[in-house]
Amino acid sequence: MRRTMFRNRKAMVFNIMIVIFTITILVYAFIRLSAKMNSSKEIGVSEFDLVAKIQEGEKAMIFLDSAAKMAIYQAVYDLQAQGGISEATLCGIYYGFNKWNSDTGQTCFVDADSAKNSMRDLFVSNLVARVAKYPSADFVGNVPAAAYARGAALISPAGAVSNVSQVAFSGEKRLSKEQKDVLLTTLASKYGYELAVLKAILVVEAGSQGFNPEDTLKIRMEAHKFNEYCGCKEGSWGSSTLVGRAIGGVSCEGGQVNEHLCLKKAISINENAAYQAISMGLPQIMGFNSKRIGYSSPKEMFDDFSRSESIQIEKLIVFLSTDSRLSQAIKDKDWSTIGAIYNGDKTGKYAARLVQNYKPEQGTAIV
Amino acid sequence: MSRIRCKRRFGKRAFISDILVDIWAIIIFVLVILIFYLIFKQSEVSRRQTLQDKQDIVYGNYLAQVYLRTPLTIGTQKLTIGELIALYDYNQSMEKNRTKSFAESAESLLSSNPMKKAIVDFTDDFVGKNFDSNRCFIFIIKSKNIDIFKAGTYCDATLYSMQGMNSWTQMYDNLKGVPNATYVTYLATVDPRGDPITIWSVYDLERTLALYPPK
Numbered sequence: 001m002r003r004t005m006f007r008n009r010k011a012m013v014f015n016i017m018i019v020i021f022t023i024t025i026l027v028y029a030f031i032r033l034s035a036k037m038n039s040s041k042e043i044g045v046s047e048f049d050l051v052a053k054i055q056e057g058e059k060a061m062i063f064l065d066s067a068a069k070m071a072i073y074q075a076v077y078d079l080q081a082q083g084g085i086s087e088a089t090l091c092g093i094y095y096g097f098n099k100w101n102s103d104t105g106q107t108c109f110v111d112a113d114s115a116k117n118s119m120r121d122l123f124v125s126n127l128v129a130r131v132a133k134y135p136s137a138d139f140v141g142n143v144p145a146a147a148y149a150r151g152a153a154l155i156s157p158a159g160a161v162s163n164v165s166q167v168a169f170s171g172e173k174r175l176s177k178e179q180k181d182v183l184l185t186t187l188a189s190k191y192g193y194e195l196a197v198l199k200a201i202l203v204v205e206a207g208s209q210g211f212n213p214e215d216t217l218k219i220r221m222e223a224h225k226f227n228e229y230c231g232c233k234e235g236s237w238g239s240s241t242l243v244g245r246a247i248g249g250v251s252c253e254g255g256q257v258n259e260h261l262c263l264k265k266a267i268s269i270n271e272n273a274a275y276q277a278i279s280m281g282l283p284q285i286m287g288f289n290s291k292r293i294g295y296s297s298p299k300e301m302f303d304d305f306s307r308s309e310s311i312q313i314e315k316l317i318v319f320l321s322t323d324s325r326l327s328q329a330i331k332d333k334d335w336s337t338i339g340a341i342y343n344g345d346k347t348g349k350y351a352a353r354l355v356q357n358y359k360p361e362q363g364t365a366i367v
Numbered sequence: 368m369s370r371i372r373c374k375r376r377f378g379k380r381a382f383i384s385d386i387l388v389d390i391w392a393i394i395i396f397v398l399v400i401l402i403f404y405l406i407f408k409q410s411e412v413s414r415r416q417t418l419q420d421k422q423d424i425v426y427g428n429y430l431a432q433v434y435l436r437t438p439l440t441i442g443t444q445k446l447t448i449g450e451l452i453a454l455y456d457y458n459q460s461m462e463k464n465r466t467k468s469f470a471e472s473a474e475s476l477l478s479s480n481p482m483k484k485a486i487v488d489f490t491d492d493f494v495g496k497n498f499d500s501n502r503c504f505i506f507i508i509k510s511k512n513i514d515i516f517k518a519g520t521y522c523d524a525t526l527y528s529m530q531g532m533n534s535w536t537q538m539y540d541n542l543k544g545v546p547n548a549t550y551v552t553y554l555a556t557v558d559p560r561g562d563p564i565t566i567w568s569v570y571d572l573e574r575t576l577a578l579y580p581p582k
Contacts, residue, residue, distance in 0.1 A: 015392035022396060026403040033410070043414070048421035052548070055428045059552045062435055063563065066449055067555035074557070129559035136548060 056136065063134050071126035078122045084110035085118050103291060174211055175309045183310055187317045193330050198316070200357040201342070202282050204350070210282035210309040212256045217306045219278045221245060221252040221262045222286070229273035229288070247274075272298065281305045281312035285319050293318045333358075420571075420578045424549050427504075427570035430497050431552040435566065437493070441485065448489055449554050455482045456510045456564055457557035490515055503572040505538075510556065510564035522572065538572070541581040549575065 079085075083098035091099040091108035100108055131139035175183065180202075181195075188195045202208050206218050223245040226232070245252035245262070248269060252262035259278075266274030275298030276287040287298030293315045295301040305312050321327050329337035339350035435449035446454075490508070494517045498504040503522035508515040542550070554564040569575050 015388055019392055019395050019399065023399050026399065030403065030406060033407075044418045045421065048418065048425065051425050052421070052428075055425060055432075056548055058432055059428065059548075062432060062449065063553045063555055066453055069450060070453065070555050070557050070559075074559075126559065130555045133555070133559070133563055134553060135563070136553070 060134065060136065060139075064131060064139065067130035067134075068127055071123055071130055074126045075119055075122035078126070079115070079119055082118075084115050099294075173215070173308050175313075177208075180208070180309065180313065183313050187313065191317055191321050191327075193317075193320070194333070194360070196358055196360040197330055197333060197354075199359070200354045201316070201338075202313075203357040204353045205279075205284040206282050208282065210305070210312045214257075216256065216260055217280055217302065218256060218282075218284075219259050219263060219280050220284060221247065221259055221266065222277050222279065223247055223252060223262075225286070225288070226266055226270075226273055226277035229276045230270035232269075275299045275302050278302070281315075282309055283312060283316035283319065285315060289319065292322055416574075417578070420574045423570040423574055424578070427550060427568040427575075428552065430506075430570070431566050431568035433497075434490075434493055434568075435552065435554065437489070439485070439489070441482075448486070451482065452486060452508060452510075452513065452564060453554055453557055455486060456512045456561075458482070486513075487515065490517065498570065502570065502574075505567060505569045505572055507567040508564065509567065511561055513564065541576055542569075544581050545575060545579040549579070 081097065083100060085098050091102035091106055098108070100110070102108070184198050185195055187193075188198050199208070210218055212218055226247060247262045247266045250258075250262050250265040252259055263274055263278055266277065276290075279286050280302060285293065285301075287301060290296075290298040290301035293301070295304065301315075305315070320330055323341065326338065326341045328334075329341065335351035335354050336348060338354060339345045339348065343350040345351070435447060435452075437448045439446060439448055439451060441451065486508075490506070494504075494506050498506065498517075498519065500519055501521055502519055504517075504519045505522070506517040550567050550569045552566045552568065554566065556562070556564060
């Protein structure tokens with residue numbers, strides 16, 4: 001009997017133990033799996049995330065492919081629109097298009113190397129401009145500053161400036177400070193100038209304003225030059241020594257209103273001489289330089305300068321780059337030479353004013 | 368013989384209690400297995416659904432990539448449909464009206480421009496062959512001058528059945544909560560000032576919104 005009872009209990013315990021053991025194992029498995037599910041990603045999710053990341057890269061490549069194709073098309077167009085070269089030449093510019101022959105018979109044909117370099121520059125600028133718009137990746141993080149600046153200018157609020165000719169037609173008469181900076185940055189980097197030097201010139205010449213509050217072009221009548229071009233005697237029509245600057249008895253001193261009255265009087269005497277004798281706009285370039293910067297007459301220059309500050313800035317660059325000594329002086333920051341060539345001042349006063357207004361910390365986006 | 372031996376060895380009471388214990392143990396054992404089977408099954412279903420949803424997102428993106436890289440021959444020119452879209456976008460402007468019915472939009476798209484017709488025809492063909500008509504898919508090409516909208520016919524029923532979402536406008540609002548990377552592919556424009564062309568490809572809108580529920 002005792003033996004029977006013992007066997008019976010053992011059987012019972014065995015069955016119950018199996019159930020308890022199974023429950024324990026399953027609960028343990030459930031707890032472990034639940035912990036895995038809660039603490040980290042579920043099985044397979046990481047793998048899909050990895051695939052999704054690869055796909056993001058693929059999508060970026062699609063964008064990059066399309067941007068590169070569009071950029072190369074645009075670069076080809078820009079290059080031909082600029083006469084096969086992106087730099088200004090000594091032959092001058094006609095509405096932004098580099099001329100291959102100057103009016104004096106000089107030739108400025110494009111060679112293969114310069115065309116290649118121009119093509120590369122234009123392509124990089126156009127590519128940067130497009131890929132900078134991609135919202136999901138930073139394509140432009142390692143792009144050189146100059147290329148980035150050119151590309152950024154293409155998509156700036158100032159308007160597309162993919163070539164110099166387009167600058168002239170950006171449409172806005174006055175540019176904001178930011179727009180001027182973008183445009184100057186683009187052109188300065190393109191021609192190898194330092195932005196701060198160009199800004200110093202514009203501040204000294206015209207206080208960085210190409211137009212007066214009444215929307216007239218900022219000018220300065222050089223009466224002695226008027227005399228020279230009209231063949232007038234000193235003091236008869238123009239005067240710059242005895243009673244200040246005056247034309248035909250009309251004083252040019254006392255502000256921009258008087259400058260324009262003076263110009264009006266000068267025009268009534270000799271129109272061509274009048275426009276030749278004034279300096280104009282932001283860079284205050286004299287009218288007698290009109291042909292050098294691509295105009296057929298000083299009157300045409302006056303009319304074009306009256307359209308937009310962007311045109312005035314473009315012509316400043318043309319003016320600088322068509323004088324190799326001046327251009328080099330700008331690059332070297334040779335203030336006295338700049339003063340002597342740009343302003344005709346050999347006393348050093350102009351150079352001192354340039355130095356005073358040279359603020360490189362405000363123009364760092366230059367190579 | 369054996370039964371007689373059992374009886375002899377354990378007795379009648381022990382035999383009955385033994386059977387009772389065995390039956391209960393087996394019942395509990397089966398119940399335990401069943402309960403845990405259901406628990407594991409349930410978690411597996413939700414996990415599989417999550418993976419399926421992720422796979423659908425990947426597939427939707429993959430379709431957009433295949434679409435954009437598909438080569439076309441237009442006259443003598445060889446280019447991809449993506450390039451054709453970019454060129455068309457640059458050259459054309461058309462009235463955009465999101466409130467138009469799909470039928471009207473399709474009709475306006477099928478107007479005279481041959482580039483447009485090539486894009487629309489190709490898109491129709493591609494979407495018809497690659498997207499599951501039994502799901503609520505959407506395929507949209509959107510830019511300043513292009514507005515092509517393809518959606519599964521299943522969408523209407525699905526959208527109306529989803530709480531708080533009874534129009535396409537609502538759908539756009541809800542999609543704002545979904546990361547762009549999960550359904551948008553970008554294409555560069557010819558004009559660098561323009562915003563990129565966007566291609567929305569959602570293989571299963573309902574499941575995508577389930578994965579990223581609107582806030």
